[in-house]
Amino acid sequence: MERYKSQIAMIEIDGQKKIKNSSVLIVGLGGLGCPVALQLALAGIGTLGIMDDDVVNLTNLHRQILYNEGDISKNKVEIATKNLTKFNSNININSYYERLNEKNCIHLIKKYDYIIDASDNFQTKYLLNDACFFEKKPLISGSVFQFEGRLMTFMNNHKENLCLRCIQPFVNTNTQSCSDGGIIGMVTGIIGSMQAMEIIKLILERGENSINTLTQFNALNNTIKKFKLHKDENCELCGNNPTLKNVKMMNMNCTKNDIELILKMDDFLKNPYEYCVVDVRTKEERIMDGIIDGDFWLQLDLLYQNPQELEKFQDKNIVIYCHAGVRSLAATQFLKENGFKKVQSLDGGIKLYNSKKFTQN
Numbered sequence: 001m002e003r004y005k006s007q008i009a010m011i012e013i014d015g016q017k018k019i020k021n022s023s024v025l026i027v028g029l030g031g032l033g034c035p036v037a038l039q040l041a042l043a044g045i046g047t048l049g050i051m052d053d054d055v056v057n058l059t060n061l062h063r064q065i066l067y068n069e070g071d072i073s074k075n076k077v078e079i080a081t082k083n084l085t086k087f088n089s090n091i092n093i094n095s096y097y098e099r100l101n102e103k104n105c106i107h108l109i110k111k112y113d114y115i116i117d118a119s120d121n122f123q124t125k126y127l128l129n130d131a132c133f134f135e136k137k138p139l140i141s142g143s144v145f146q147f148e149g150r151l152m153t154f155m156n157n158h159k160e161n162l163c164l165r166c167i168q169p170f171v172n173t174n175t176q177s178c179s180d181g182g183i184i185g186m187v188t189g190i191i192g193s194m195q196a197m198e199i200i201k202l203i204l205e206r207g208e209n210s211i212n213t214l215t216q217f218n219a220l221n222n223t224i225k226k227f228k229l230h231k232d233e234n235c236e237l238c239g240n241n242p243t244l245k246n247v248k249m250m251n252m253n254c255t256k257n258d259i260e261l262i263l264k265m266d267d268f269l270k271n272p273y274e275y276c277v278v279d280v281r282t283k284e285e286r287i288m289d290g291i292i293d294g295d296f297w298l299q300l301d302l303l304y305q306n307p308q309e310l311e312k313f314q315d316k317n318i319v320i321y322c323h324a325g326v327r328s329l330a331a332t333q334f335l336k337e338n339g340f341k342k343v344q345s346l347d348g349g350i351k352l353y354n355s356k357k358f359t360q361n
């Protein structure tokens with residue numbers, strides 16, 4: 001207990017025992033998973049499950065703090081287990097050198113009290129969301145994009161609480177990951193630490209968690225904003241008449257509902273002037289990747305705060321875009337919920353737009 005003296009000063013021996021008696025499964029041992037694992041190991045968590053099917057790569061080293069140059073090409077869970085044990089030999093570590101799938105997920109999740117989503121792909125995120133919903137396990141989800149990070153805690157213990165599917169419809173292959181937009185190590189470090197803190201608060205039953213709330217951190221101006229999110233009563237997983245009854249790995253194809261929300265790039269390019277184009281990216285991204293001529297700029301956080309900014313365009317077809325189509329889809333969903341009828345998300349975002357423009361020229 002001596003090593004935890006400083007934290008026991010706040011949480012008392014009882015709190016430290018609660019941490020010791022808890023178990024956490026971390027899915028993904030990359031930029032987010034490394035700081036989560038390290039923080040929880042140092043805090044004295046009883047059992048840590050770590051899962052990843054990847055090996056260490058040179059381009060991981062700027063943010064994945066459990067690995068060094070000598071670890072390149074070695075498997076992540078093995079190196080992480082070795083290093084975490086050096087940091088704290090009093091914790092149990094279970095390592096899983098495999099990918100989460102529909103066969104192993106329920107069995108694994110059952111063994112742990114809390115689950116961390118530190119994955120970088122949508123298939124895993126939705127699988128975890130569904131599995132944690134069925135098993136009623138708290139899921140702490142983190143994600144990063146460029147200078148911004150996001151945090152959400154899905155409790156899965158009460159029908160008032162929302163799940164990932166309530167706020168973000170499943171998206172297709174062109175929009176599966178934001179990691180190609182760039183990631184900075186300090187942001188993954190901060191969001192990973194915030195995910196670990198969410199767990200400690202849940203264990204100690206102290207403070208407030210990011211439940212039914214999106215917590216968004218912007219590293220460029222040091223702001224943390226919180227957005228209240230609403231449960232979708234028609235959610236296919238947690239809504240009133242759910243259609244999803246068991247876990248299934250999602251195909252990277254659009255569901256019928258999403259297709260209506262998405263405007264194909266080719267369709268847009270046939271008649272771009274028919275649309276009122278809205279960019280939800282940051283100023284830095286606009287400078288870096290360019291814009292679609294004649295667009296209206298309303299950054300995502302401002303859109304969430306003031307959707308009425310777009311009311312003047314209500315009679316036109318509004319098309320929202322971002323880097324790759326992930327944030328614009330979330331914005332489109334949000335606007336639909338707020339009474340906008342003619343709004344769609346531009347598939348593939350500025351990335352696809354630029355590549356099409358380039359090939360056309």
Ligand SMILES: [Zn+2]
Nearest residue numbers: 163166235238
């Ligand atoms: Zn839901």
